[in-house]
Amino acid sequence: MPKIKLENLKQIERDSRRKIVLDSALELFAIKDFRSVTVREIAKHAGVSIGTIYNYYPNLMELFLDVFLDSTEEITRMLDELGKEKPPSLEQLCKFYITYLNDNMTFYQMMSHFMLGGELSYDATRKLDKKMKELMNLMELALLASGRKSNTRVTAHALFSALNGIMISYARYPGKTDDDIRRHTLRLASVIAGVFKTTKV
Amino acid sequence: MPKIKLENLKQIERDSRRKIVLDSALELFAIKDFRSVTVREIAKHAGVSIGTIYNYYPNLMELFLDVFLDSTEEITRMLDELGKEKPPSLEQLCKFYITYLNDNMTFYQMMSHFMLGGELSYDATRKLDKKMKELMNLMELALLASGRKSNTRVTAHALFSALNGIMISYARYPGKTDDDIRRHTLRLASVIAGVFKTTKV
Amino acid sequence: MPKIKLENLKQIERDSRRKIVLDSALELFAIKDFRSVTVREIAKHAGVSIGTIYNYYPNLMELFLDVFLDSTEEITRMLDELGKEKPPSLEQLCKFYITYLNDNMTFYQMMSHFMLGGELSYDATRKLDKKMKELMNLMELALLASGRKSNTRVTAHALFSALNGIMISYARYPGKTDDDIRRHTLRLASVIAGVFKTTKV
Amino acid sequence: MPKIKLENLKQIERDSRRKIVLDSALELFAIKDFRSVTVREIAKHAGVSIGTIYNYYPNLMELFLDVFLDSTEEITRMLDELGKEKPPSLEQLCKFYITYLNDNMTFYQMMSHFMLGGELSYDATRKLDKKMKELMNLMELALLASGRKSNTRVTAHALFSALNGIMISYARYPGKTDDDIRRHTLRLASVIAGVFKTTKV
DNA sequence: AATGAATGAGGCTTCATTCAT
DNA sequence: GATGAATGAAGCCTCATTCAT
Numbered sequence: 080m081p082k083i084k085l086e087n088l089k090q091i092e093r094d095s096r097r098k099i100v101l102d103s104a105l106e107l108f109a110i111k112d113f114r115s116v117t118v119r120e121i122a123k124h125a126g127v128s129i130g131t132i133y134n135y136y137p138n139l140m141e142l143f144l145d146v147f148l149d150s151t152e153e154i155t156r157m158l159d160e161l162g163k164e165k166p167p168s169l170e171q172l173c174k175f176y177i178t179y180l181n182d183n184m185t186f187y188q189m190m191s192h193f194m195l196g197g198e199l200s201y202d203a204t205r206k207l208d209k210k211m212k213e214l215m216n217l218m219e220l221a222l223l224a225s226g227r228k229s230n231t232r233v234t235a236h237a238l239f240s241a242l243n244g245i246m247i248s249y250a251r252y253p254g255k256t257d258d259d260i261r262r263h264t265l266r267l268a269s270v271i272a273g274v275f276k277t278t279k280v
Numbered sequence: 281m282p283k284i285k286l287e288n289l290k291q292i293e294r295d296s297r298r299k300i301v302l303d304s305a306l307e308l309f310a311i312k313d314f315r316s317v318t319v320r321e322i323a324k325h326a327g328v329s330i331g332t333i334y335n336y337y338p339n340l341m342e343l344f345l346d347v348f349l350d351s352t353e354e355i356t357r358m359l360d361e362l363g364k365e366k367p368p369s370l371e372q373l374c375k376f377y378i379t380y381l382n383d384n385m386t387f388y389q390m391m392s393h394f395m396l397g398g399e400l401s402y403d404a405t406r407k408l409d410k411k412m413k414e415l416m417n418l419m420e421l422a423l424l425a426s427g428r429k430s431n432t433r434v435t436a437h438a439l440f441s442a443l444n445g446i447m448i449s450y451a452r453y454p455g456k457t458d459d460d461i462r463r464h465t466l467r468l469a470s471v472i473a474g475v476f477k478t479t480k481v
Numbered sequence: 482m483p484k485i486k487l488e489n490l491k492q493i494e495r496d497s498r499r500k501i502v503l504d505s506a507l508e509l510f511a512i513k514d515f516r517s518v519t520v521r522e523i524a525k526h527a528g529v530s531i532g533t534i535y536n537y538y539p540n541l542m543e544l545f546l547d548v549f550l551d552s553t554e555e556i557t558r559m560l561d562e563l564g565k566e567k568p569p570s571l572e573q574l575c576k577f578y579i580t581y582l583n584d585n586m587t588f589y590q591m592m593s594h595f596m597l598g599g600e601l602s603y604d605a606t607r608k609l610d611k612k613m614k615e616l617m618n619l620m621e622l623a624l625l626a627s628g629r630k631s632n633t634r635v636t637a638h639a640l641f642s643a644l645n646g647i648m649i650s651y652a653r654y655p656g657k658t659d660d661d662i663r664r665h666t667l668r669l670a671s672v673i674a675g676v677f678k679t680t681k682v
Numbered sequence: 683m684p685k686i687k688l689e690n691l692k693q694i695e696r697d698s699r700r701k702i703v704l705d706s707a708l709e710l711f712a713i714k715d716f717r718s719v720t721v722r723e724i725a726k727h728a729g730v731s732i733g734t735i736y737n738y739y740p741n742l743m744e745l746f747l748d749v750f751l752d753s754t755e756e757i758t759r760m761l762d763e764l765g766k767e768k769p770p771s772l773e774q775l776c777k778f779y780i781t782y783l784n785d786n787m788t789f790y791q792m793m794s795h796f797m798l799g800g801e802l803s804y805d806a807t808r809k810l811d812k813k814m815k816e817l818m819n820l821m822e823l824a825l826l827a828s829g830r831k832s833n834t835r836v837t838a839h840a841l842f843s844a845l846n847g848i849m850i851s852y853a854r855y856p857g858k859t860d861d862d863i864r865r866h867t868l869r870l871a872s873v874i875a876g877v878f879k880t881t882k883v
Numbered sequence: 884a885a886t887g888a889a890t891g892a893g894g895c896t897t898c899a900t901t902c903a904t
Numbered sequence: 905g906a907t908g909a910a911t912g913a914a915g916c917c918t919c920a921t922t923c924a925t
Contacts, residue, residue: 096909112397118895128911133896184396191392194448195385196313208453230471236449236464237471241438244445248437251395252409263437270431270438274475297884318919329886330921340920498905514799519898521908530907531900541899586798593794596854597787598715610855632873638851638866639873643840646847649797650839654811665839672833672840676877699888721916731890736917 108185147189151210166224177268309386352411367425378469510587568626579670711788753789769827776871
């Protein structure tokens with residue numbers, strides 16, 4: 080029993096150290112597009128050596144993926160929280176998600192990157208898929224709560240798609256400030272929520 | 281006047297040569313993710329030298345942008361054609377667009393790339409924006425034809441977003457064939473068309 | 482006296498632990514070219530930590546050398562055994578040696594490595610030289626037994642050289658199986674034995 | 683016709699530029715063990731950029747191989763020259779070869795490296811094999827000229843092996859000068875020549 | 884206009900060794 | 905003695921761009 084505990088401790092220690100690198104990377108990506116960040120920068124920003132990065136991740140891609148999965152978990156957790164007492168309205172859900180994307184562009188950039196061709200291992204693809212499904216489940220729950228009775232799964236897909244599309248279409252709008260973009264995308268979120276709500280089931 | 285004509289001729293010649301490079305590049309991108317294509321590959325595939333590429337474009341990014349704008353024009357042209365006699369139904373419009381994206385993943389990848397951080401010159405951003413607006417206009421027309429009376433512009437934005445989001449969410453679905461993906465994304469296009477149509481205006 | 486005994490015991494213990502690492506490494510080198518083996522691999526294969534390796538050896542090179550010397554001792558021992566009753570014939574000696582090399586390519590690779598530039602400490606070079614001399618002595622004995630009367634030392638050198646050369650020339654022969662190589666190298670060993678035997682002294 | 687000539691010229695030009703890199707590398711390897719030479723060093727020594735190296739060779743290994751093949755050609759050429767009027771005696775042949783190895787340790791180191799596990803492409807292995815065969819042919823000719831009637835091929839193999847073995851066994855002899863080594867290895871070459879000559883056929 | 888060889892900064896990753904626990 | 909995380913120098917190689925021909 081003590082032996083197991085020791086091993087557990089080691090694993091926990093290791094995980095917490097890895098988390099430091101992870102969080103530091105996320106911080107960095109807020110400043111700089113993750114696609115142009117180098118290992119050197121990540122290491123420097125985390126205050127560790129390059130080698131340490133590779134102690135935790137076999138390559139940069141896996142670190143990126145880990146950052147992404149971490150964010151996905153965070154969203155899921157926050158959505159769970161949001162719907163603790165009663166499921167959120169579609170309007171709430173959509174606005175929450177778009178707010179999150181505005182606050183965490185990296186999450187969105189990574190999603191695009193991975194979904195549109197980032198070379199992932201089979202294992203990584205599976206992990207990615209799993210997290211996305213969890214997110215989808217929450218969307219479906221909100222749809223059910225909104226009164227939809229049929230085709231809830233495919234409609235959840237459509238809703239998820241629609242929300243994701245907002246950012247790709249408006250994240251960069253020439254001559255607009257971040258605030259303009261936030262306002263416009265939230266407006267679009269509201270429109271999306273509207274069309275998905277009032278539709279007869 | 282003859283002088284002008286000569287210049288015109290030269291310009292036309294130049295443009296047609298540039299078009300050869302452009303088309304060849306598009307061809308290449310169908311085989312290989314444009315983000316991993318090198319100038320050497322483009323030159324080789326087009327049967328010209330690297331230097332020639334740089335005679336037509338100041339850098340790779342501009343070539344990519346040109347390919348993208350060319351595709352956007354093509355879509356716009358095809359949509360125009362589709363609505364020549366009477367504006368297309370939302371269902372038609374959505375299915376057409378998603379079909380196009382399935383057939384031209386490069387277009388979609390480039391859209392993501394440029395919208396999510398591709399470093400573009402001011403000039404390039406303007407050109408990009410202009411083409412996107414034209415596409416949006418056509419979406420708005422279809423919405424008007426579908427009976428929508430108010431908020432047509434913002435709803436067109438939402439529709440455009442929703443369609444774009446379909447691909448980012450499902451272009452890579454582990455264990456699915458291209459055909460599965462096409463079927464699923466078309467299904468989602470239909471759902472999107474549905475929610476945008478039946479909504480009270 | 483007891484104190485000495487205790488120290489001896491400790492030394493023996495230590496030696497036996499070191500031997501475990503050593504044998505494990507040799508095992509590993511049979512699978513993987515020693516030039517591309519990492520400390521991590523050696524440690525893992527031996528079931529010890531990296532640090533433990535460095536408790537026994539100041540650096541990787543010394544471990545390699547130790548493996549090599551161990552092999553040399555083994556050969557010498559086996560040759561001694563072979564000539565216990567009467568010295569082996571040249572044919573026997575040559576075939577035995579080449580068989581050993583075929584079975585222990587690592588030995589041969591290391592010999593090349595050390596002789597052709599492996600950066601060895603003075604001390605290491607001396608140890609290496611000593612073991613090689615022992616091997617040479619046995620070759621000389623066999624030559625004497627074969628009837629050679631003069632220049633036995635230099636001829637032993639030549640014989641040793643000739644045998645070593647067999648492997649470098651044929652260890653990699655494109656399109657040949659291990660068995661083909663074994664057969665061919667044994668054939669060459671026989672030829673070498675022949676020319677060294679029939680020569681007038 | 684002129685077009686072909688132009689292309690030929692370009693190829694010749696390219697080859698001669700590549701030759702400059704090649705010769706420079708060989709020069710460098712005389713100073714420093716090729717196994718520890720870096721691309722940067724090669725580039726610097728050749729007075730070109732790193733990129734230029736990679737214009738001529740897909741990777742370092744191929745450059746090493748080219749250096750080696752070039753040396754092999756040189757030996758063959760020199761041996762041809764040596765036997766222009768009448769085939770060289772075994773003594774001449776052996777001494778010539780060992781002299782060459784003493785003067786060009788890199789050649790020998792590379793031979794060991796490639797034969798003992800240097801990861802070569804299929805194509806490279808074939809090229810290597812071809813050159814080795816040419817060298818072998820010349821050895822066989824000398825054996826024939828020395829009066830040997832039977833088993834000339836396998837004996838040529840044995841002779842070649844024996845000569846190669848000389849260097850691996852004595853290139854590094856602790857406490858000996860280059861001159862000592864040269865003298866000793868030539869002595870051994872002479873012994874080898876002797877045993878191969880006087881053997882009954 | 885067309886060519887393509889040359890450039891070289893900079894990317895990712897490896898790995899022997901150290902040292903605090 | 906044993907451990908293994910941390911280190912960071914150094915390796916190989918890529919590739920957009922330039923420019924002399």
